Structure formats: structure tokens, C-alpha cells
Amino acid sequence: MLNIALFGPPGAGKGTQSKLLIEKYKLTYIATGDILRQEIAQGTPLGMEAKEIIEKGGLVSDEIIVQIIENKIQMNPDANGILFDGFPRTVVQAYILEGLLLKMNSSLLCMLSLEVPRETLISRMLERGKVSGRSDDKEEVIEIRLKEYEEKTIPVASFYDHKKKFYPINGVGKVDEVFKRLTKVIEKNLENVRQNIVLFGPPGAGKGTQAKQLAEKYNLVYISTGELMRNEIDCGTEMGKIAKKYMDAGDIVPDEIAIRLIETKIKMHPQAKGFIFKGYPSTIVQAYILDGLLMRLDTSVTCMLEISSTTLQSMKRLSARAKSSNARVYDMDPEIIIHRLEVYEKKSALVAEYFQKQNKFASISGEGTTDEVFERLSKTVEKVFKNVR
Numbered sequence: 001m002l003n004i005a006l007f008g009p010p011g012a013g014k015g016t017q018s019k020l021l022i023e024k025y026k027l028t029y030i031a032t033g034d035i036l037r038q039e040i041a042q043g044t045p046l047g048m049e050a051k052e053i054i055e056k057g058g059l060v061s062d063e064i065i066v067q068i069i070e071n072k073i074q075m076n077p078d079a080n081g082i083l084f085d086g087f088p089r090t091v092v093q094a095y096i097l098e099g100l101l102l103k104m105n106s107s108l109l110c111m112l113s114l115e116v117p118r119e120t121l122i123s124r125m126l127e128r129g130k131v132s133g134r135s136d137d138k139e140e141v142i143e144i145r146l147k148e149y150e151e152k153t154i155p156v157a158s159f160y161d162h163k164k165k166f167y168p169i170n171g172v173g174k175v176d177e178v179f180k181r182l183t184k185v186i187e188k189n190l191e192n193v194r195q196n197i198v199l200f201g202p203p204g205a206g207k208g209t210q211a212k213q214l215a216e217k218y219n220l221v222y223i224s225t226g227e228l229m230r231n232e233i234d235c236g237t238e239m240g241k242i243a244k245k246y247m248d249a250g251d252i253v254p255d256e257i258a259i260r261l262i263e264t265k266i267k268m269h270p271q272a273k274g275f276i277f278k279g280y281p282s283t284i285v286q287a288y289i290l291d292g293l294l295m296r297l298d299t300s301v302t303c304m305l306e307i308s309s310t311t312l313q314s315m316k317r318l319s320a321r322a323k324s325s326n327a328r329v330y331d332m333d334p335e336i337i338i339h340r341l342e343v344y345e346k347k348s349a350l351v352a353e354y355f356q357k358q359n360k361f362a363s364i365s366g367e368g369t370t371d372e373v374f375e376r377l378s379k380t381v382e383k384v385f386k387n388v389r
């Protein structure tokens with residue numbers, strides 16, 4: 001998700017710029033002021049409560065704001081991203097925003113602040129008042145709104161400045177000039193967004209081959225928990241010794257081991273553009289773990305791609321691998337192969353569902369040659385990456 005907050009005093013041009021931004025980046029628009037005015041126009045209880053405060057230039061309670069934001073988010077569950085205009089306006093609302101985005105397993109890309117001198121703001125709002133019919137666009141109320149902004153809203157800037165997500169932008173100039181300044185900052189931030197892919201599918205679906213190629217093509221760091229565990233086994237470490245017993249039997253290795261291996265691997269690549277995970281998560285517990293691990297890096301899973309494969313196809317592939325130099329201990333015994341396929345069948349539905357619920361799941365047919373499957377995967381990866389932009 002691409003989430004942006006447009007910040008700045010009343011009259012800075014947030015509404016005008018928002019219209020252009022939502023069109024360019026296909027975002028859901030949440031403008032608390034607009035929603036409140038609609039509520040007032042419809043005469044809802046919430047609108048009635050807000051009306052008097054707005055007319056006096058004060059700030060509506062955080063309690064009301066959290067409700068209208070939540071409603072709007074629930075109405076747009078498939079949003080590609082959200083543009084917040086006029087929210088967060090208090091430090092409490094900044095915490096609310098963090099919580100709401102966390103609930104969606106997402107975060108704010110950046111807060112863009114339109115900086116405009118006080119006199120310009122006042123004259124812009126007075127001009128707007130002549131046509132907008134907004135009861136708060138008159139001199140006495142404007143003064144109060146600016147005072148509220150200075151006292152209650154400016155502290156929000158330092159909240160995001162601490163997170164290195166705050167960008168002051170000159171809001172004086174032609175609409176398209178200001179827009180260019182905004183998009184420049186967004187593009188720069190997007191370049192730094194990590195894209196993380198999970199490659200999923202039954203044993204023998206060809207995940208390893210495909211994941212390595214995808215890693216190379218899209219400049220992602222390849223993380224295969226199986227490979228990391230085999231390294232530990234080859235090096236004869238304590239973790240390797242424990243992992244071996246489970247792996248040879250075709251069972252899932254205890255979660256503590258995978259967590260440590262993934263954490264170490266991620267730390268080795270602080271500049272990574274993103275990661276591609278192969279063979280992880282393979283259980284619902286691991287899905288939560290991976291989300292937790294990535295959240296600590298202020299990133300998340302972009303998409304889980306499943307390579308679907310019939311049992312027959314998987315059996316054929318695994319038995320071919322058993323005869324190759326790449327053979328694994330657990331490829332040799334048909335009973336273990338069947339056990340691994342059974343474990344997958346039993347555990348995979350919940351994992352797939354976990355990502356489906358977040359609209360982060362795509363299934364690709366594993367039929368055909370390696371190149372054909374790669375072509376299908378690449379197309380989906382590109383679509384998914386483009387959606388984030």
C-alpha cells in the first residue's frame with residue numbers, strides 16, 4: 001500500500017493537490033474536513049456534534065475523527081493506498097493513524113507538508129470563502145483555525161520528523177509546480193520501498209529454481225530457509241544438528257531456528273531492495289512470524305505467489321531430483337515424499353488464506369517448462385510491483 005499524509009495549515013492547497021495525487025497514484029482519498037461537511041449536510045448525529053465546533057474554527061474530537069476514518073477505511077478494503085488530507089491534526093491522531101495502518105499491516109510512506117506564509121493563507125481562504133460558501137472561511141474563524149493549527153497540529157510534524165518521514169515542501173507557486181515538488185519526494189521515497197515476495201507451493205513445484213531467477217531479475221535477496229538450514233548442517237553447527245533430524249524426516253523444523261537464520265540473513269543485507277522468501281512461511285505461525293520480522297524493518301510482504309502443482313506433477317519432479325546430483329535425503333524415500341506433500345496439504349490452506357485476506361495472494365500455474373512458469377511469475381511480480389507505485 002502507498003499511504004501518504006498531506007499536511008499543512010488551512011488554505012495551504014491540500015485539497016487541490018490531493019485531487020491530482022489521488023489520480024496519479026490511484027489512491028483512496030480520506031479528507032476528514034470533507035467527510036465532516038458531508039455529515040453536516042446530511043444532518044447525521046455526528047455531523048450535528050461537529051457543526052458548531054467547525055463553525056467556530058476549533059478541532060473536532062479525536063473520538064469522532066477515529067470513527068469517520070475507520071468507516072472510510074472499511075468501505076475501501078481493496079485500496080491500493082490512502083491519501084490522508086487534514087488528518088492527523090493532533091499528536092493523538094498521529095498515534096491513531098499508526099495504529100490503523102498497523103492493523104492493515106501497512107505504514108505511512110511519508111508526510112508531505114505544504115508550507116505557505118500566513119498572509120498568503122489568509123488571502124487564499126478569504127478568496128475561497130467568496131465561492132465555497134464555507135462558513136469557516138471568514139476572517140475571525142480563519143484566525144482561530146490558524147491558531148489551532150499552530151498549537152495542536154504543528155507538533156504532529158515532529159512526530160513524523162523523528163521517524164524521518166516528514167518533508168516540508170514549498171506550497172507557493174502554480175498548482176502544477178507544487179504538484180511536481182510533491183511527486184518528486186514521493187518518487188524518491190518509493191525508490192526506497194522494499195518489495196518482498198514469498199514464493200509458495202508444494203514440494204516439487206519448482207520454487208527454488210524460480211525464486212533464484214526472480215531474485216536476480218528483480219534485484220531481491222534470496223532467502224531459502226531450507227538452504228540456510230542445509231548450510232548449518234554442512235557446517236556442523238548446533239542449529240544444524242537439531243534441524244537435520246526434522247528435515248530428514250520431511251518435517252517442519254522448530255520455528256526458533258528459522259527465525260534466527262532469517263534474522264541473520266536479513267541483517268547481512270541492510271541495503272536490500274527487497275527479499276524473496278522460498279519455503280517460508282509454510283505454516284500459519286510462520287506467516288505471523290514473518291510479518292513480525294518484516295515489521296521491525298518497517299516493511300511487509302508485498303505478495304505471496306503460489307506455484308500451483310498437482311500431486312502427480314510434484315511426485316514426478318521430486319523423483320527426477322532424487323536421481324540428480326541435487327538430490328536431498330528426503331527425496332529418496334517415496335514415503336517421506338508423500339509425508340512432505342501431506343504436511344503441505346494440511347498446513348498450506350491457512351497460510352494462503354492469511355495472505356488472501358490481505359489481498360496479497362496470487363496463484364500461478366506450475367505447468368509447463370521452467371521458462372514458461374518463470375514468464376508467468378515475472379508478469380505477476382511486475383503487476384504487483386506496479387500496484388505499489
Ligand code: AMP
Binds near residue numbers: 010053085088145
Ligand atoms: P478542512 O476541510 O481540513 O480545512 O477542515 C475543516 C474543519 O473540520 C476543521 O477546521 C476542523 O474543525 C474539522 N476537522 C477536519 N479534520 C479534522 C481532524 N483531523 N481533527 C479535528 N478536526 C478536524
